[in-house]
Amino acid sequence: MLTKPKAAPGTEASPHPVAVRLTEVTRVFGDPRSPKRVHALGPVSLELRAGEFFSVVGPSGCGKSTLLDILAGLNPPSAGTAEFDGQPIRGVPDHVGVVFQEDASFAWLTVEANIAFGLKRQGLPADEIRRRVDYALAFMGLKDFRHAYPVQLSGGMRQRVCIARTLVLQPRLILLDEPFGALDQQTRLIMGDELLRMWRETHATVLLITHSLDEAAMLSDRVGVMSARPGKFIGTFETGWPKDRDSRIVTHPHFGELTARLWEKLRVETMKHMQGEARGEA
Numbered sequence: 150m151l152t153k154p155k156a157a158p159g160t161e162a163s164p165h166p167v168a169v170r171l172t173e174v175t176r177v178f179g180d181p182r183s184p185k186r187v188h189a190l191g192p193v194s195l196e197l198r199a200g201e202f203f204s205v206v207g208p209s210g211c212g213k214s215t216l217l218d219i220l221a222g223l224n225p226p227s228a229g230t231a232e233f234d235g236q237p238i239r240g241v242p243d244h245v246g247v248v249f250q251e252d253a254s255f256a257w258l259t260v261e262a263n264i265a266f267g268l269k270r271q272g273l274p275a276d277e278i279r280r281r282v283d284y285a286l287a288f289m290g291l292k293d294f295r296h297a298y299p300v301q302l303s304g305g306m307r308q309r310v311c312i313a314r315t316l317v318l319q320p321r322l323i324l325l326d327e328p329f330g331a332l333d334q335q336t337r338l339i340m341g342d343e344l345l346r347m348w349r350e351t352h353a354t355v356l357l358i359t360h361s362l363d364e365a366a367m368l369s370d371r372v373g374v375m376s377a378r379p380g381k382f383i384g385t386f387e388t389g390w391p392k393d394r395d396s397r398i399v400t401h402p403h404f405g406e407l408t409a410r411l412w413e414k415l416r417v418e419t420m421k422h423m424q425g426e427a428r429g430e431a
């Protein structure tokens with residue numbers, strides 16, 4: 150059997166033992182009285198422990214990005230409450246960093262300027278910006294590319310720039326929406342290791358959306374499986390991995406058992422989604 154982690158990682162670094170609390174959150178797009186409205190999400194209730202690494206998997210279109218947008222303050226819930234560090238989320242909360250799948254680096258800025266962008270907007274002193282940027286460049290293995298432009302980098306390196314740009318803001322909650330979706334399998338594994346290293350270092354709470362069960366099983370403390378739309382959590386799984394894990398955990402004897410349990414839960418929902426698509430409902 151998988152064993153539970155000894156303690157919620159990073160709990161000591163946060164003033165609140167529960168970083169994120171969603172209570173009966175739903176999201177409906179369009180006029181609620183219109184037959185064309187889309188009930189995208191919920192009701193969903195979820196608590197993320199401070200310092201927890203939580204991944205979300207679910208069928209396509211089940212409302213995963215909608216959930217992330219609510220936590221990022223980009224999209225309010227239609228009903229229910231969403232809180233971060235005990236406060237209702239209204240607008241983009243301080244200390245929240247978001248990384249999306251698409252390459253969101255600024256093509257006209259160097260790597261260094263990309264990473265410094267948010268810090269300058271925050272109006273931090275120049276020496277503090279330089280200190281944080283230097284650290285992020287070294288941490289993400291980008292030191293030799295500080296003066297390069299994104300077009301001169303590989304897809305994996307560009308995504309590292311985007312992660313570094315989030316990292317320097319020192320967020321307490323990091324939201325990632327399929328951040329490695331466009332990368333090849335080997336690069337995904339290496340990027341996963343870097344993400345774990347960053348998570349350990351910062352004590353941040355992480356919510357990762359991924360289509361990859363392997364990625365969810367490898368990286369997370371807990372994995373939440375969502376139903377077909379409107380997405381609800383139909384199961385959460387503790388992985389039981391130690392905090393100092395890395396991609397070699399995929400060879401652990403329990404890894405296959407864990408991904409099989411995730412797939413068992415997800416398989417039925419994926420079929421429901423595909424049947425809905427065939428009826429033209431998706």
Ligand SMILES: Nc1ncnc2c1ncn2[C@@H]1O[C@H](COP(=O)(O)OP(=O)(O)OP(=O)(O)O)[C@@H](O)[C@H]1O
Nearest residue numbers: 178187189208209210211212213214215216378431
């Ligand atoms: N702004 C919007 N207006 C209307 N419908 C929307 C809007 N945003 C999302 N939707 C719908 O809500 C549902 C959930 O979308 P969402 O992008 O959250 O799903 P997802 O699980 O992230 O999908 P995927 O896995 O394919 O990325 C979909 O049916 C989508 O078409």
